[in-house]
Amino acid sequence: MSTVRAKKHLGQHFLNDKNAAQKIVDALNPQLGFDKVLEVGPGMGVLSDFLLQNTTYQTYMIDVDAESVEFLADKYPQLGDRLIHGDFLALDFSAHFGPKVAVIGNFPYNISSQILFKILDERNRVVQMTGMFQKEVAERCTAKPGSKEYGILSVFLQAYYDVKYLFTVKAGAFSPPPKVLSGVINMVRNDREKLDCDEKLFWRVVKAGFNQRRKTLRNSLSGVVTKENMSDNPLYELRAERLSVADFVTLTNEISSTY
Secondary structure, three states, X not given: OOOOOOOHHHXXXXXXXXXXXXXXXXXOOHHHOOOEEEEEOOOOOHHHHHHOOOOOOEEEEEEXXXXXXXXXXXXXXXXXXXXXXXXXHHOOHHHOOOOOEEEXXXXXXXXXXXXXXXXXXXXXXXXXXXXXEEHHHHHHHHOOOOOOOOOHHHHHHHHHEEEEEEEEEOHHHEEOOOOOOEEEEEEEEOOOOOOOOOHHHHHHHHHHHHHOOOOEHHHHOOOOOOHHHOOOOHHHHOEHHHOOHHHHHHHHXXXXXXX
């Protein structure tokens, strides 16, 4: 098989720019302690070529596209069962990886958020994620409090990872070219084993705050804690987009003490 057809329903846009591919792979840092890297949606292998040159880690690949898997099996026969035909969102990490793994990819844009939430679900194993998303999503991941891009995804990712925007990739670097710019981000797991609060309640508080982001938290959180039980903490007078991760932890602990 000489090529793979890009499939619109899978959100496939194959990266052709080898310089960009090299930079994405070079952002991986094996000193973080992982010895396995999982590439998501390798397509025709532009990132894979660089990954397989590095002997400090074993490269695994997962793709839901049978045509891609067949192509990659021919191109990289040495992979064997490290080439997985399946859905990343349904992958059982414990069946393939130990306590530390890195994830990399030119991720399909139509399931970007699901991919990031899957990584959050696996945060105790995924010590680094480097990858390409639609620029708008990449900016949302790295947004700071007070910006219009800052939202639920920003808070959750930044609660557990140090997130950095690396560089922008133009549409012409892909086949077929997407209608948007792309952005590469790097996420490294921070030192927190877990947040210094009730994590389930933290997630509820963040979601409730942003689900009515035009309201102050005193109003948007009324479904989580009654107004009678809210303190006079000035954080309640702000909108969710003004609060840092630490601020949300503070409010979560206050709310938890009222239960």
